[in-house]
């Protein structure tokens with residue numbers, strides 16, 4: 001296999017011990033387990049996190065934006081990405097969501113998710129994406145008790161073992177995929193050992209030439225979430241994370257952004273072309289917690305303004321992030337048309 005897949009994920013920050021264990025890992029394990037069929041995946045570095053916080057993602061390098069031309073054309077055609085004009089030009093899309101729950105058991109910490117929590121997650125997505133041209137409808141919930149898959153990213157002493165792209169992930173996704181296609185949003189939940197909040201794959205990462213008419217291979221496409229990131233529901237006693245700084249369901253929002261080809265707001269730092277979106281201020285590095293007024297790219301002339309800490313594609317706490325920009329909406333729409341809406 002000759003795919004080179006960029007992968008993006010969010011790191012979880014539940015306990016300080018997990019934080020300490022994770023931060024020292026500047027370079028995640030690059031190779032998948034021996035004999036794995038997808039050992040060509042490129043992993044990104046991890047961000048350095050200030051004391052008390054945790055990096056929420058891998059930092060991958062985007063060498064060339066595959067959407068640059070199409071986004072430029074769409075933006076000028078629609079009037080600089082204005083949300084109203086964009087909405088008029090892009091027929092709104094309702095994305096069918098299949099929720100695939102891998103759990104160990106139905107007890108505390110077993111990963112079982114109630115229908116109520118899953119429905120709440122869909123609500124969170126719809127609120128976050130309101131005005132972008134996308135909405136989400138729950139099509140199906142599948143659950144499977146499978147302890148081996150459940151521990152999708154496991155700890156090995158002080159070092160988290162990265163099973164993303166591993167045979168385990170492939171098997172899990174193949175089991176659930178069914179008759180999904182490139183327009184189906186498959187969300188998988190499992191335990192990521194509190195080293196990660198989630199991960200997703202860019203649709204552009206899949207090389208159509210290498211996959212012969214199936215540009216979104218079923219064994220990688222989709223969003224993976226730690227089950228604890230789903231929003232809590234009143235009366236639901238199973239692993240609610242309402243008190244967690246990452247427990248409002250915005251990990252799904254963030255990962256679906258990647259699933260629609262959005263980069264992080266700090267992609268490219270203070271230099272052009274940054275995150276390839278003009279109306280997100282340039283940002284030198286990920287923002288943690290909720291540092292209002294932070295401005296890491298002054299006098300550079302590149303997408304000026306204070307850091308976009310409230311943007312869903314930064315690393316701040318769930319309570320701090322609440323917006324996409326019109327430029328990001330245009331980019332996601334272009335990605336949909338280019339990669340997912342396949343005739």
Ligand SMILES: [Zn+2]
Pocket residue numbers: 008009010056057058254258264
């Ligand atoms: Zn991310």
